[in-house]
Amino acid sequence: MSTILANGLSVDAPGSSPASYALSRVLGFGIRLLTGWKAAAPEAPLSRKAEADAVREWAWTFARTDRSFSDDLFAAADRHELARH
Structure with a gap:
């Protein structure tokens, strides 16, 4: 160029x-x-439960300052964990 x-x-x-x-x-x-450096192997994908648990942990950080957003995150985590996809 x-x-x-x-x-x-x-x-x-x-x-x-x-x-x-x-x-x-x-x-x-x-x-x-x-x-001897090699590229890191890709990590194994997380299970639905592990992903939902990570979102729940993140939701707790908003529980005190923005309760409605925190509740939305908890609900999304529940839906994600229960989805049959």
């Missing part, structure tokens, strides 16, 4: 050349190879 300045000159954005992309890929691979 390049940027055209007001005086008509064109300036390439840093890292926009194919060579810099290839170099960054090679350096990244080298660092991972030398350090």
Whole structure:
């Protein structure tokens, strides 16, 4: 990608050349190879009960300041946990 300045000159954005992309890929691979670093495995999805419990914990933070919003969150957690999907 390049940027055209007001005086008509064109300036390439840093890292926009194919060579810099290839170099960054090679350096990244080298660092991972030398350090043994790997991307983290994706976490297992939460169960409906675990998701609902997390929303209930969050709802308690609003119980004192915004009771109606807190009640809505509790109701949503109940609906989510009981849904058969």
